[in-house]
Amino acid sequence: MSSGAPRIYLDHAATTPPDPAVVDAMLPYFRERWHNPSSIYVEAQAARQVIDEARATIAALIGAAEPDEILFTSGGSEADNLALRGVLAASRRRGKHLITSAVEHHAILDTAEELEREELAEVTLVGVDRDGVVDPAAVEAAVREDTVLVSIMHANNEIGGVNDIAEIARRVHAKNPHTMVHTDAVQSAAHLGVNVDRLGVDLLTFTGHKLYGPRGAGALYVRNGTPLQGQILGGQQERGIRAGTEDTAAIAGFALAMSMAAERREADLDHERALQERLMAELPKHIPMLAITGPREASKRLPGNVSCTVAFVEGESILLALDLAGIAASSGSACTTGSVEPSHVLVATGMPAELARGSLRFTFGRGNTDADVDRLLEVLPPIVQRMRALSPVPVSEAPEAWKSWLSN
Template identity: 50%
Template sequence: MTRRVYFDHSATTPVHPEVVEEMCRFLKDNFGNPTSLHYFGQKARKAVEEAREKVAAAIGANPAEIVFTSGGTEADNMAIHGVAYTNRNRGNHIITSAVEHHAVLNTVKALGKQGFTVTILPVDQYGMVSVEDVAAAITDKTILITIMHANNEVGTIMPIAEIGRLARERGILFHTDAVQSFGKIPVNVDELNVDLLTISGHKIYGPKGIGALYIRKGTRWRQTLFHGGAQERLRRAGTENTPGIIGLGKAAELAMANMEQEAAYLTRLRDRLIREVTEKISHVRLTGHPTKRLPNHASFCFEFIEGESMLLSLDLQGIAASSGSACTSGSLEPSHVLLAMGIPHEVAHGSIRITLGRDNTEEDIDYFLEVMPPIVERLRAMSPLDQETEFALSDRCNGCRVSHTCRV
């Protein structure tokens, strides 16, 4: 029987058994609509508000500042559209980065076709946004800055607190997509100086189809996506997904209780994985920041190989990994994140992402290190890419620990 190892926790996580147990109570007996005034509805309402308190506590917010959504994409859209249209009389300029999730990038690009001006900032070789670049991009028309807390493809953690401080000094609203960081590293809205923040349930061992948007009290924001009932204090129409909300609340509670211990454990596994992959396999480079990265995240570019071939070969050995964002896994184009970091097209095509979770073990790392080198060797032997063309090591090649000359 093939051993099964799941290394794709940035795409989604298995639902925690305690979360399943909590949700089941509201899929069976406690089925009421939270807006109903009778016993069944009020029982559901009480559970929804308790979950709201748990989510708020996890990020240092007030429960009234939490709006439940269908997930991270909706929350990102709500944050950006809501700020843009509500504040249009004050300005029309939005600042973001080149490595954002498509839920942010495609939203601001769409606004760019509707009369807004969008500045997409570059990143360095680690995928990091410069605070100085943000400051230089601000104009008297800037109404919103939206920069992700941690990158989903390479794991780099952005200087959000510094950017937030700058935005506050300039009187500009600041949103961060914290879908990947929430539950893995501390996320506190006051310490990060954010006005809006996005989270998602299925990245923290909660269910799919549920997320939340934090909106700081006093923020000039109005819902522009949905029209309907008065749910979520008139901020998000539609009957509440009660089981999903309960699941998110429980997942957030568990994440806060276990974060420090899990982060230390996953960091140890991650560092061993990075060290041994770069030692045992030639012409491989770590992507993302070497230290300022999520505790469970390791991403690499393997030269002379296509990432999809590696993923299929790993899957045949029972290992699930990814080549980047799950939302773009069907695209034949190389990652926009890697290209923004200055990695050449042909090298970016050879990327894989290993994201660890609470159930992964040292034995899982052993197994990966056993099967990966022969996969690389076999695929390189079949590769049509020219391995004799060399170029001098440059900033674009940062992360290669094998030699002072890299090849494409």
């Protein structure tokens, strides 16, 4: 551990620190207002009202026509699972073709794979370009008569590529009006703001803990008329689609965090973009044989995300050294941290697997400053240099296949 200097958190895409105002707003629901919202007495009805208000607030923020189009879940993973399983189960008579992309979060990819194993889905995976972005024309081309659902993420959690969901939805619906379009907006909801009509989607996933809200609260937006079969059976909560006693505290905190994200969006965006652009410009100058991954253009990239690959080193080893130096970062999706497999996202972009092993992800948030970028630029280059010196692989010429990726 370094000299007692404050630690630097550069992993906001994994989770964000809950805003103190959100925590304060949640506390009464643990201490005094903890009643079951489904019960009949006055305290329970007050809890019900809190949930109704949270639902209305969130519905208005994302442009939903009705509060009932918001189904509360335990988070993004559950909402993704519900979207895929729920639409396919409710659409069996129409078919079982599901289209998704090779760079989705595992909450989508693993569910799609499992549905295929269970013979409940036939899955088409569309590829991506070098920046991890899906071509809307490729999605359109994959749509068939029996395609019941298309699920393409809004912004990629590892390398920050933003998909043109409005264009994808427009093309899909034009080719097959019966096909539903879902987007996983877990990473984009805070930064870009989402409006379900502008995006043209039928279902949309988002979650509280990526926008300074609590863990354990997420939602699936489901446009009225979308076929969806519940996957957690039991009580009649969430219109009978998602059983389970509601977590009033988490839902209230989630709604407040969403409102605060909307109010602060411009300021947050400017702040995170400035740090992002500076680090993206500086990293290749400080470290030879480093490739920035994902889109370079700000308009095509998730604000606050800087991802790169460092040739001839393991990303995981760099992360451990950064941790010792007081910097918390990630090599990609937090869910895959600890695994030795190269990122499925980078592999899908066409990057050679060996090069992809050096992947790193820095994601900025409200609390970061220019001094954090200075510190990272001070400690990272000597770490890379030291590791390359220890590498069993001689650091000489990069293999031919790596050259187009390593611009410096």
